[in-house]
Amino acid sequence: MSDAADDEQLPELDLRLTQENLDEFYEHAPCGYCSCLPDGTLIKVNQTLLDLLGYTRNELVAHMALQDLFTIGGRLHYETHCVPLLLLQGQVREISYLLRRKDRTTLPVLMNCALLRDADQQPLVVRVTLFDITERRKYEAELLRAKDHAEQQREQLAKANEQLQRKNEQLTRINADLDSFVYTASHDLRQPIDNMAGLFTELKHSATFHDPAATSMVLMFEEALQQILDTIGGLTAVVQQQRELEQVPNEAVALQPITEEIIRSLPGIDPPATFTLDFSAIPTLQLARPSLHSMLFNLLSNALKYADPSRPAHIRVSTALVDGAPVLSVQDNGRGINLERHGPELFQLFRRFHPEVAGSGMGLYLVNRLVRQAGGRVAVESKVGQGTTFRIFLPR
Known part of the structure; x- marks a missing residue:
């Protein structure tokens, strides 16, 4: 019952497929076929190989040997390596040669051979398959x-x-x-x-x-x-x-207490400045404590020093996580800096941009140097008359 069911599931065969001519298949196979005597004399060649080499059948069969189609180096390899292996093993597989076409150009091929023996185990005929590997050679050359x-x-x-x-x-x-x-x-x-x-x-x-x-x-x-x-x-x-x-080694420094300590040590101004601290994103930083103290002290003292006298100073210190790395920001509403004019020299030693305010010009230089020493960088945004924001980007 099951055999009948299986037969019913098989697709109907096109009768033309059963009429496939084996000689036609041999002649026009997708690779070159030939047969030769043990001494290499060609006795049969398919049309595919003739087309690849540019010869007629009469020019090859009984007139040339397989090794005559090889380059000089290929012939030496065939006679000293391939023939002994054929006699010993009865076959060789995937050996690369260059065949010489009739027009003197060369054709790279991959050769498989099988040796047939007679009833007395004497070598009778060698069947050879030759695959055109021109595209493969180009690909290999491109890879090289x-x-x-x-x-x-x-x-x-x-x-x-x-x-x-x-x-x-x-x-x-x-x-x-x-x-x-x-x-x-x-x-x-x-x-x-x-x-x-x-x-x-x-x-x-x-x-x-x-x-x-x-x-x-x-x-x-x-x-x-x-x-x-x-x-x-x-x-x-x-x-x-x-x-x-x-x-000084790095350590986990809590930002809230160290910032509050620095704010208490800063000189007062009139009117008094207000501070907003927001370290919820990153409460601690892995830094040398003196380095962090110096960075914050210089940025906060500068924010007070360069406060705009026309309005109360407001300073915001916060942290954020940007691309997985910590960022410490100090933002003020002070006088601001003309970055188009002074940006390139902002962190240079002894550079001062508000001559009317006393200062040494070393604070920002030191901040930048400490941040770089820690593997980070400093970014600045500022508008004259509106304020400045310093962002310290630290490594992960």
């Missing part, structure tokens, strides 16, 4: 070119990385040398400048100036001297603080 190109790119990238590493090492040494120079120079200059300040103080007490302009000139000299002292002190402090912070 792509591999060579990738290798060249890899070598160039390795050289570029090596050069970059050398430059980084050089910059590191230069920065260290500059820090040492600045620290030494500021330390060595401190003593003569202090002596000059002392002598000037004695001069003011002991000397009498009759010129009416002397008083203003003395005041100007005193201010310039104080400016020099502040600059030397600032340079020393920056380098010394940098060296100290390099030795």
Whole structure:
């Protein structure tokens, strides 16, 4: 019962398929077929192979040997490698050769051979199948070119990385040398400048100036001297603080208490400033505590220093998660900075953008340096007369 059901499920065969001519199939197979005697003499060749090589049947059959179709190197390989394997194993599979066409061009093929023996086990005939692998060779050549190109790119990238590493090492040494120079120079200059300040103080007490302009000139000299002292002190402090912070390990620092502590230490202004703290997104940061303290102190003290006198200062400190990384923001409604004019030099040492406000020009330089040391970056948005926002992007 089941056999009858299976027969009913079979599709009806087109009767033309049962009339397939085996000779026709051999002649026009999708690959080249040939048969040859043990010495290689061709005795049968299908039309597909004739079309591939450009020969007529009479030019090949009984007139040429299989090895005559190979290049010189291919013939040597066939006679020294392929024939012994045929005699030993009775077949060889997937050997790549180049065949010579009648027009002297070459055809890459993949060859399979089988050796038939007679009743006495003597070699009788070799049946050969030849597959045109022209497209495959092109694909392989393209892969090799792509591999060579990738290798060249890899070598160039390795050289570029090596050069970059050398430059980084050089910059590191230069920065260290500059820090040492600045620290030494500021330390060595401190003593003569202090002596000059002392002598000037004695001069003011002991000397009498009759010129009416002397008083203003003395005041100007005193201010310039104080400016020099502040600059030397600032340079020393920056380098010394940098060296100290390099030795401090990172730790989980709670932002709310450290920010409140800094706000309590800031000088008061009139009218009093208001602060909004929002650390709900990221309550703690993994940083060296002194570094974080210095960043926040400089940004918050700048926000107070450059408050707009026409309105009460309002400062917002907050955190956010951007692309999986923490961002610390300090936003104020102060005087603002003309970024089109001063943006490129914003974090340079001793740069000041509001001359009417006293300052050393080292706060933002130090903030930027500490953030970069931590592996982050600082972004600034500001509009003159509206305020400034500093965003510290830290690594994950």
